[in-house]
Amino acid sequence: MLISDERYDRYWWRCVLFARSYTCDQSQAESMAAEALSIFWQRRASGEQIDMPLPFLFSIIRNKALHFLRHESVKMRAHGEMNEDAVRELQFRIDTLEACDPHSLYASDVRKILRETLDSLGEKTDRVFAMSRFEGMSNKDISIALGITEKAVEYHITKALKALRVALKDYLPVIVLFLGL
């Protein structure tokens, strides 16, 4: 049953965030997430074994988002968009999304190192970092929710990012190259 399955909740928000990250459009992102999840459930209902749901869902969203962005780009040109930066910015998002392969990202060591690094930084940093990543909460909201100062929130986020950059320094350029950038 689609509705009561816990996984629906678990994946929904991640899918929306991934779609929104590239489309910058909340309602488009929600539709794409809903469509991707519905494809996922149909495929599973028909007996297909999907071992890695998240990269599967993200790949569907990637294709949908690319389709949407290319269409937007065509529209923009057709309307004779004067703002050249805006046209380039859209193309920039298309390029980075084309270079994003959810399956190889998921399969790479990056995910493992990311988790290990966040674990090593302590619960608080992990929590602050995740709140800012997933929940899209502002530093101010996080500081209120956790009862710490905004400075402390910034500290945790910067600490996490720095640690991740160091921990992943040997990996990310490889991925970037691998993905043809």
Added chain:
Amino acid sequence: MKMDLDIIGRYLRGEASLKERIQVMKWAEESESDREEFMALRRIYDVSLMDEDAGAVPVGRRPGRGVRLLKTVVSMVAAASLAVGVTYFLMDDDGAAVEDLVVRSFIAPEGHRTEAVLSDGTEVCLNSGSRLDILSSGTGERRVRLDGEAYLDVAHNEDRPFVLETSEMEVKVLGTSFDVCAYGDVHSVVLVEGSVEAGSLGGTEKTRIEPDQMYIYDVADGRSRVERVDAESLTTWKDGYLNVRNMTAEELFTILERYYGVEIDCNGISDVRFTMSGKLILETRIDSVLDNLTSLMQMTYSMTDNAHVTVSLISGTRQ
């Protein structure tokens, strides 16, 4: 060049303005190292979304739920009080009177659903334009009041019965999933699983219903009846879509009216039955939904302002 992490954060979350997005792009194009830096952050963000062990659960048990609650309740004050408010029941339990901000009401603005997990583990999904007040006064009973529609998954606790009241009706619960709809003259309960007892507010007589049954209370004459229904299809709104199956236009547009808080005039076609069936995604804006409908059927609509819609069939297509 140094780039503001806040702006990059907004960029990656898809919340940056066009101006900020252009700023980030120009920064990333500046040099090879800036580009590498940007791509690294971009991939860290993407891969972290696929990190299944992420620890942060700000409210409740399921990340997605708490998150969406925070997004819809929106205001900073709400975020502040949530952290405290959800422990409301628990505080009553151990009798510690903590004077602090406490959430006593949840509101779902029109066009949005709001989800909340109460500290006892009960999950609430509020339909658009609805309001839930927490009335529990620490007497052992968990009591809430609903205006509008809500889906509840009540955490089982035999010692503390859960009671939901509307302006007219009362539903007593031990631990179960159900949907309560309290609009206008008809208040109803649809049971998904478990068991509930329903009756008029303050009345002594209660009717016990079973899953896939609907208890309907008619405010005008105070009479109630029980009908057999498909509970699942009546509660899909909480997942962001409607099951359109053999519905008349009037039935569908009444639901949309409530959901988006608009007036829809479908007089010309109110008795038309939709022959199609499928999911109608409840988008954030009513016009997106109407656009989707017009692509499915020979229908047009016009909006005079944000609150009035007129729907009609394209002439000649009426059978």
